[in-house]
Amino acid sequence: MHEAAQGASLLRDGVILLGFGLAFVLLFRKLGLGATLGFLVAGAVVGPHILGLVGDAESKLGIAELGITLLLFIVGLELNPTRLWRMKQEIFGLGLIQVVVCGLAISGIVYAFAHFSPTAALALGLPLALSSTAQVLPLLQSSGRLRTPFGERAFSILLFQDLSIVPLITIVAAMSRNPADANGPPGWLLALYTVVAVAGLVLAGRFVLRPLFRLIGNLNEREMFVFAALFTVIASAAVMEALGLSTALGAFIAGVMLADSPYRHELEADVEPFRSILLGLFFLVVGMMLDLHAIAERPLFVAGMALALIATKTLVITGIGLAFRMTWRSALALGVLLSQGGEFGFVLFAQAQNGLLVAPEAASLFGAIITVSMATTPFLMGATRRFREEPVVKDQARDGPKAEGANAIIVGYGRFGQTVGQMLLAQKIPVTLIDRDIEMIDIAGEFGAKVYYGDGTRLDLLRQAGAAEAELILFCVDGDQIDPETLEGIHEAFPDAAIYVRVFDRRALVKLKRASGVFVVREVLESAVKMARVAMRDLGIAGAEIDRAEESYRARDKERLRIQIAANDIRAARSLVAEQQPWGDDPR
Numbered sequence: 243m244h245e246a247a248q249g250a251s252l253l254r255d256g257v258i259l260l261g262f263g264l265a266f267v268l269l270f271r272k273l274g275l276g277a278t279l280g281f282l283v284a285g286a287v288v289g290p291h292i293l294g295l296v297g298d299a300e301s302k303l304g305i306a307e308l309g310i311t312l313l314l315f316i317v318g319l320e321l322n323p324t325r326l327w328r329m330k331q332e333i334f335g336l337g338l339i340q341v342v343v344c345g346l347a348i349s350g351i352v353y354a355f356a357h358f359s360p361t362a363a364l365a366l367g368l369p370l371a372l373s374s375t376a377q378v379l380p381l382l383q384s385s386g387r388l389r390t391p392f393g394e395r396a397f398s399i400l401l402f403q404d405l406s407i408v409p410l411i412t413i414v415a416a417m418s419r420n421p422a423d424a425n426g427p428p429g430w431l432l433a434l435y436t437v438v439a440v441a442g443l444v445l446a447g448r449f450v451l452r453p454l455f456r457l458i459g460n461l462n463e464r465e466m467f468v469f470a471a472l473f474t475v476i477a478s479a480a481v482m483e484a485l486g487l488s489t490a491l492g493a494f495i496a497g498v499m500l501a502d503s504p505y506r507h508e509l510e511a512d513v514e515p516f517r518s519i520l521l522g523l524f525f526l527v528v529g530m531m532l533d534l535h536a537i538a539e540r541p542l543f544v545a546g547m548a549l550a551l552i553a554t555k556t557l558v559i560t561g562i563g564l565a566f567r568m569t570w571r572s573a574l575a576l577g578v579l580l581s582q583g584g585e586f587g588f589v590l591f592a593q594a595q596n597g598l599l600v601a602p603e604a605a606s607l608f609g610a611i612i613t614v615s616m617a618t619t620p621f622l623m624g625a626t627r628r629f630r631e632e633p634v635v636k637d638q639a640r641d642g643p644k645a646e647g648a649n650a651i652i653v654g655y656g657r658f659g660q661t662v663g664q665m666l667l668a669q670k671i672p673v674t675l676i677d678r679d680i681e682m683i684d685i686a687g688e689f690g691a692k693v694y695y696g697d698g699t700r701l702d703l704l705r706q707a708g709a710a711e712a713e714l715i716l717f718c719v720d721g722d723q724i725d726p727e728t729l730e731g732i733h734e735a736f737p738d739a740a741i742y743v744r745v746f747d748r749r750a751l752v753k754l755k756r757a758s759g760v761f762v763v764r765e766v767l768e769s770a771v772k773m774a775r776v777a778m779r780d781l782g783i784a785g786a787e788i789d790r791a792e793e794s795y796r797a798r799d800k801e802r803l804r805i806q807i808a809a810n811d812i813r814a815a816r817s818l819v820a821e822q823q824p825w826g827d828d829p830r
Contacts, residue, residue: 255296262288262295267522279620281522282613283528291418292534299530300307303588306527308476309520309586312513314404314490315475317379317498319396319506320388326498336395336566337402340580344558345371346716351550357608358544358600361417365599366608368410369590370551371578372403374616375490376521381579392572395563396579403491407586411593412488413637418597435485440495443478448497455505459680459695467505468512474500475513504683508696509674510706528585531605532613544607548614552581552622564590571629578626582619583612650714651676651739653698655686658744658765659718661787663691666714674707699728701735709736716742725753733759752806771795 262284270280288295320327349367352358358366378400382388388397451474458466475493482492500506537544556577563573591605600608654664655677666673675691676698677683683693696703698717709715715723715736723744733741741760747753754762771792778788 258295259523263522263526277378277522277620278525279617281525282529282617285526286532286534287529287603288526289530289532289594289617291532296530297525298367300349302523303527303531304526306520306587308479309517309522309524311479311489312517313376313379313721314377314474315478315493315497316510316513316517318494318499319501321498321501321512323498323502325501329394332398332566333402333405336562337399337405339562339564340399341371341403341406343562344555347554347558348551352547355550356547358604359473359638360601362594362604365414365417365594365597366411366591366604369587369594370583370608370612371555372406372410372584372586372590373555374582374619375400375404376524376582376585376615377582377619381619382519392575395566395568399559399576401494403584404494404586407487407491407589410590414590414593414597414599417599419599420450436487436491439482439485439487439492443481443492443495444499446478447496451496452503452505455500455503455509455695456680459505459678459683462678464512467508471509471512472516493803504687504693504695507694507706509701511696511700511702514702514706519814524585524588528588528613531588531609533610536603536607537610537614540607544614545609547608547611548618549613552618556581573638574626574629578622579619581622582615587612596819603665630743649712650674650711650716651698651704651709653677653715653717654719654744655693656718656720657683658720659716661687662716662718674712676703676707680808697698698732699724699732700730704732704736709739712736714742715739716744718744720746750804750807751803752810801805 263281266287267277267283270283270409271277272533273559285299287293288430289299290297309516317549326333345368348370352367353360353363356366378396379388380807382393382396387393390736394770454470455467458470474496478492478496479489480492493619500509556574558575558577559580560570560573563576568576586608591600591608594600595602595605649671650666650673652666652673653676655663655675656679659675659677663673663675675686675693676696677686678695678697682694683695686693694707696707698704698707704715709732715732729741729743737759743754743760743762744765745754745762746765748764751764754760775788775792778791779785
């Protein structure tokens, strides 16, 4: 009975959280305030301080933090080791300076105006230097700026912030006044754990995960792919947690190790729905944990410290951006974007509380300051838009994505797709190749072609492969593997991309011609025409007669196709067939 009551309570809480989250996000989206603020407000409304419909936020936070872990895994999939190495200067230069300068500046403000001891001020100020990865990355992704130079700088800072969690935990543990912490591992041992864990994840990615996904790909079981993807994320996070390290860092490393594998787009598409749900749940729980009583008791302190946090980080990050030769508008945009406190602040405040550095009331109060600062980001981004955006100058080059995406996506890399792909590549057109045949992917890899695993007719996988930015989508798959309804959905989802489809015969062409915005190619037509021309030439027929025969055939064939498509009947226009070939109807 007790277990049944717990199950019913969990279902009730889920219905309430999802229902309120959906309603508030729709409302806030309509008002142009963003989904994050909608989730935070929804959580505060259903939490213990307003309606009290859902409780026990702490236990739900453990599950919700998987959203951050999945987010870092997807980000890792976007960054192969080569690209990550290229960003090393910004990660360990820009990121290090930001964490150190912001952390010390905010600690000084806490010490001067909140009257905490130096150790308590450091334990509270250093975590406030971290920004919200869970809030900033979706903002960059939704605006299409994640892969731009601006987005890479913002991501570099966020990544170093995640890396800095280990030394920050070490610093807080070193200052601990709790005798129980004296038995904890020293800082140098935590650093060693980090190196060993990262090396272990790298080896596991190469020698365990890739063969695993190859086996699942051969079985062609999408459900097992989803299962294996979630196992990869949770297992890597669990390893890091067992060593007292950042779970998000473990998931990020696992993602990086699979970023240049053929399974990248399939993994992104499979994990993305779970990431979206759990990240929304995370912000709902953060909203539930917002201590409104603490804010009501000291509203001026909370508002003043939140304002000081935002102003300090904006000024410092803007100054660092200018020092790294960003334009003042881009530097200001970077400062505003990263001005809030972050979710890992809650973790570090709990660590400081366990170390007897701060009282539970102070940890709760500064948690409220983080939440308030996170809630201001959508407003600040909207209020400063006209100052941040670069003025549009005619014929000026814009800050667009780096040339790592694809202008063309080819689905199916068999004998037909290889010819199409090689001709496009010969013209320096960036191409992303997708196929479901693991053996074909391996063979293509031996010849230097990068082919990704997945079902290229799925909208979510095409979106992950960059179809929203692609100019061409070419379906070169065998047989009738794609239907008009699927093509209509793809055309509606990616209206800027020209869609080309290879069909096997006339029947498939008639069927697919009903789909709008699609150019259909019969795979045997041109080769058959060429063979007929060569045969007539060898019989001594004059070139002009051969050309006339071809023109006549093509004109009749075109008219026949028009009638068949209009009638949606392969047997229409039989009289035109009879004039060309008396032995009957040929579907080609």
